[in-house]
Amino acid sequence: MKLPAFAHITEVGPRDGLQNEARFMPTEAKVRLIEQLAASGLGEIEVTSFTHPSWIPNLADAEEVVKATRHLPVSAFALIPNKRGMERAQRAGIAGMTFVFSATDSHNKRNLNRSTEESLAEILDLHAAAGAHGLRRRISLSTVFGCPFDGEVPDERILAIVTRLVDGGCERIGLCDTIGVANPAQVDRLSRQLIAHFPDVVFELHLHNTRGCALANTLAGLQAGIVHFDTAVGGLGGCPYAPGATGNVATEDVVSMLDAMGIRTGVDQAALMASNRHLAQWRGTPLDSAIWRIEQRCSLPETTS
Amino acid sequence: MKLPAFAHITEVGPRDGLQNEARFMPTEAKVRLIEQLAASGLGEIEVTSFTHPSWIPNLADAEEVVKATRHLPVSAFALIPNKRGMERAQRAGIAGMTFVFSATDSHNKRNLNRSTEESLAEILDLHAAAGAHGLRRRISLSTVFGCPFDGEVPDERILAIVTRLVDGGCERIGLCDTIGVANPAQVDRLSRQLIAHFPDVVFELHLHNTRGCALANTLAGLQAGIVHFDTAVGGLGGCPYAPGATGNVATEDVVSMLDAMGIRTGVDQAALMASNRHLAQWRGTPLDSAIWRIEQRCSLPETTS
Known part of the structure; x- marks a missing residue:
């Protein structure tokens, strides 16, 4: 089995996770969560989203979160859905931007209120502007493996969109299974095609665990x-505009599997449990991860972190 | 990605699942469950265990279950831990026997009250006797990928035990991840070794989902x-002698993934949901499977089966 020696994890829990929680997590608790995630060895964290607060009230404190976590030794990203969001993010001083849009029109319209084509053009402009400001950049392409409204998405459509992105200068592109319908054969097929076509692009997988x-x-x-994966602590997440979708794959589950396979991630599993406990305590409901369930069942002693 | 066109599923929920439930499922409800599983297209079902009722009271009705499901067009198996169990199973008229023991002494002693070596010798005798009676036979080798007491299990130990089994005439051998600690690299490594050494043996994977x-x-x-997998409807299961273990991988989750990948199983997903509903209704607590959670969230209409 051909496997890499190292895999990069981008923690997206504070953004893709907290945006879908039933309650607003107080800013201080968010900052504490991000501090704990950083302390566990996660080197890249998507800390918030600069979506309009009326759309995602849970992340209305994006500016405060960015400012309060800027001192951490991590590569911080924020989600940017449009020009207005980018301006806010720049003023707040974020160092990395994740530009998001959907591969399918129906999902993009519900999520961003415009067609995929319209978003693509806007995103490429914003991406170029961010580059001119020396910011780190990545693209998150939603509904790559299936859409709750349009159903199956042809590989050709993804290839065409990615081609436009690469031609427009994008070097890091996330393939998002927004509603968790991807299967391994599909991931294999599409990943190999994209890597073969664009060997210099960093492709990232953003997976939800809807179907396990x-x-x-x-x-x-x-x-x-x-070798790049988005994950969310505690399996947080879902998609407000994708009926039936459940959480992101849990950071602790991915780290546990990769550790067992001898693939390094730089993340300390025991330290990661501190984030889990903080989150579970705030939420008061069980986290959606296998490792958290083991932790609970076995009543392991608290780590010192 | 090299994949088979067809995979065989042995449903073990009525045995490996129900034995670990908090309550005794009434015989009639068990029979109904097995009927529904058969109706969904599962061609092979482990319907019960002939373990001593004082050890596994939940399956004390093994004889009745075998008799009441004998008319179904499925290949029925029962778990056989020892000579006494085999005698009961033969009197009840079971057509297939799964002989179980553990690859590690500590687990085998707690489970069967003797060493691996002692069980191996006894199992080979029983296996031969069952063959002389024209019964279908398979071996379930527990703790292949790790033991709750002895920890890691060297590949060499598994190879040595399997060699003994094959020399003794065993042609179907289940590799059981009893406590759910296997990782994909390990499964790959051990499976390839065993298949290379014993190309004529049917190896089966029996996986628990403890770590997801x-x-x-x-x-x-x-x-x-x-191409042979044990699964349990609703993700039932666990192991009474393995602290921290959770359920078997859910039949519906495996069928869903294989269907999506174009690998046929002969099992109808919608029909399988009837078993899920029957089980959930009896149990009154959520089933541990991704597909069941989707079913619940989306409130799909009842199927007619």
């Missing part, structure tokens, strides 16, 4: 040559 | 050439 396949899809991605 | 890796391990097995 996220770790199998992670394995398929690793075998196909993908 | 069961579908990833299924994928690794498929790629290595394994």
